[in-house]
Amino acid sequence: MIDKTTELIVVSNKNLQSAANVDFYHHDISSALQTTLEFEELIAIFCTKIQQMIPHKGIEYHNPEFDLNFKRGVSAAYSCRYALKVEDQQLGELILMREHSFSGKELQILARLLCCLIYPLRNATLFHQALKMAYTDTLTKTSNRAAFYDCLQREIKRVKRSVQPLSLVFVDLDDFKAINDTYGHECGDMVLAAVANWLTVSVRGSDAVFRYGGEEFVVILCDTDADGARVIAERIRKDIAAHTMAYDRHLLSITASVGVSTLMAQEHADSLVKRADAAMYRAKKLGRNQVCVG
Numbered sequence: 001m002i003d004k005t006t007e008l009i010v011v012s013n014k015n016l017q018s019a020a021n022v023d024f025y026h027h028d029i030s031s032a033l034q035t036t037l038e039f040e041e042l043i044a045i046f047c048t049k050i051q052q053m054i055p056h057k058g059i060e061y062h063n064p065e066f067d068l069n070f071k072r073g074v075s076a077a078y079s080c081r082y083a084l085k086v087e088d089q090q091l092g093e094l095i096l097m098r099e100h101s102f103s104g105k106e107l108q109i110l111a112r113l114l115c116c117l118i119y120p121l122r123n124a125t126l127f128h129q130a131l132k133m134a135y136t137d138t139l140t141k142t143s144n145r146a147a148f149y150d151c152l153q154r155e156i157k158r159v160k161r162s163v164q165p166l167s168l169v170f171v172d173l174d175d176f177k178a179i180n181d182t183y184g185h186e187c188g189d190m191v192l193a194a195v196a197n198w199l200t201v202s203v204r205g206s207d208a209v210f211r212y213g214g215e216e217f218v219v220i221l222c223d224t225d226a227d228g229a230r231v232i233a234e235r236i237r238k239d240i241a242a243h244t245m246a247y248d249r250h251l252l253s254i255t256a257s258v259g260v261s262t263l264m265a266q267e268h269a270d271s272l273v274k275r276a277d278a279a280m281y282r283a284k285k286l287g288r289n290q291v292c293v294g
């Protein structure tokens with residue numbers, strides 16, 4: 001396919017006098033864009049609204065900050081690309097595609113129409129940044145307990161629709177109080193951050209690691225049955241025990257007790273969590289540094 005892409009055009013509040021461009025179309029588009037803070041919906045609304053003025057066959061939107069890459073319609077030979085910004089804040093890149101070239105006049109109109117999109121995109125960015133902060137544990141940079149429950153509810157709904165298995169792995173560091181008491185809180189914090197990192201590396205990209213609280217982590221294993229979960233839990237336990245950490249002039253050995261549960265038919269999130277937690281406590285009682293299945 002021939003690729004005739006116009007140069008990347010930057011659209012920002014600095015090069016557009018939005019107030020001067022308000023007419024009926026702009027007003028209509030702006031009102032429609034006020035109905036959502038979701039990036040994908042904003043782009044879809046915008047593209048639907050401009051379709052009559054700037055006919056196009058496909059669009060792409062990329063926003064590296066939120067790892068967003070979506071596409072509607074089809075790719076085509078001609079495209080125009082816009083980097084969207086408000087002040088110095090990057091709001092992603094929008095690409096419109098079709099089978100014939102975009103005229104200079106169309107590109108001018110499009111640049112003006114895009115001024116309706118940048119502030120709603122900025123609002124969506126602020127909203128999602130705030131959401132990200134509320135869902136992130138500052139010490140370990142993993143997602144926190146609130147994010148865990150949201151994600152678990154979502155995943156349970158999804159697997160019930162698709163009849164896929166789902167498992168949980170609870171990981172609780174052994175004798176962690178002794179690390180704090182012996183080497184200080186700062187050392188304890190360092191251990192927590194390191195373990196979060198080992199866990200994240202140890203599980204697949206599609207599985208999510210969360211700090212459940214204190215020295216307890218939980219991993220949601222998507223599309224993983226009881227046998228698979230036991231294997232992964234054992235791998236996690238071994239990985240943690242295999243690492244040694246240096247603090248000051250001391251070598252620290254860390255172990256964890258691990259509990260596993262797999263979603264049963266009709267089971268709710270709370271019960272799944274309780275079973276994994278109870279299994280983890282059983283692993284503690286049996287001597288720590290081991291895996292138990294709930």
Ligand SMILES: Nc1nc2c(ncn2[C@@H]2O[C@H](COP(=O)(O)OP(=O)(O)OP(=O)(O)O)[C@@H](O)[C@H]2O)c(=O)[nH]1
Nearest residue numbers: 173174175176177178180185186188189214215284
């Ligand atoms: N450094 C640090 N310590 C924390 C943090 N959150 C919780 N803790 C500590 O984690 C320790 C947990 O201790 P316990 O619940 O007695 O458990 P444990 O010593 O790991 O013993 P077992 O779980 O029975 O193996 C407490 O001393 C808490 O103060 C944190 O963010 N940073």
